[in-house]
Amino acid sequence: MAKNSKKKEGLGCIQIAILVLGGFFSLIFLFFGVLFIWSAGAAGVDSGARLSTGIILIFIGFIFIAITIGISIFIYKRLHPKEEKIEITQKIDLTGDIQLQTMKCQKCGAQLDKNSVTLKEGAIFVSCPYCGSDYEVEEAPKW
Numbered sequence: 464m465a466k467n468s469k470k471k472e473g474l475g476c477i478q479i480a481i482l483v484l485g486g487f488f489s490l491i492f493l494f495f496g497v498l499f500i501w502s503a504g505a506a507g508v509d510s511g512a513r514l515s516t517g518i519i520l521i522f523i524g525f526i527f528i529a530i531t532i533g534i535s536i537f538i539y540k541r542l543h544p545k546e547e548k549i550e551i552t553q554k555i556d557l558t559g560d561i562q563l564q565t566m567k568c569q570k571c572g573a574q575l576d577k578n579s580v581t582l583k584e585g586a587i588f589v590s591c592p593y594c595g596s597d598y599e600v601e602e603a604p605k606w
């Protein structure tokens with residue numbers, strides 16, 4: 464776990480570095496692009512060439528922005544994977560055989576809710592909040 468979190472921290476640093484560098488480069492390209500177009504109207508210069516150079520520079524600037532956003536989203540998704548717990552809850556919800564409403568603790572008979580039932584490697588584990596007992600439920604139980 465410690466290694467994993469360190470790796471995540473590293474990715475976070477890379478993300479910030481990419482955002483700063485990408486933003487910096489795209490701003491430079493956009494700035495010079497605008498400058499070229501601005502100066503296209505000046506006397507004694509090749510207006511057409513300046514104009515096209517300026518448009519190309521601005522275009523490159525936008526590509527830089529797009530790449531920066533794309534990489535940031537990719538890293539963000541790597542940093543924030545969907546929680547496994549949500550998946551487990553969904554699995555229990557989808558299983559038609561298990562009716563949590565009628566599920567009761569085998570030790571004390573208290574009614575169990577979603578939070579006290581977990582699914583691990585296909586087996587159902589119950590941790591009863593009333594009597595505090597943890598046990599594994601046999602496959603295909605008859606409630």
Ligand SMILES: [Zn+2]
Nearest residue numbers: 568571591594
């Ligand atoms: Zn119990």
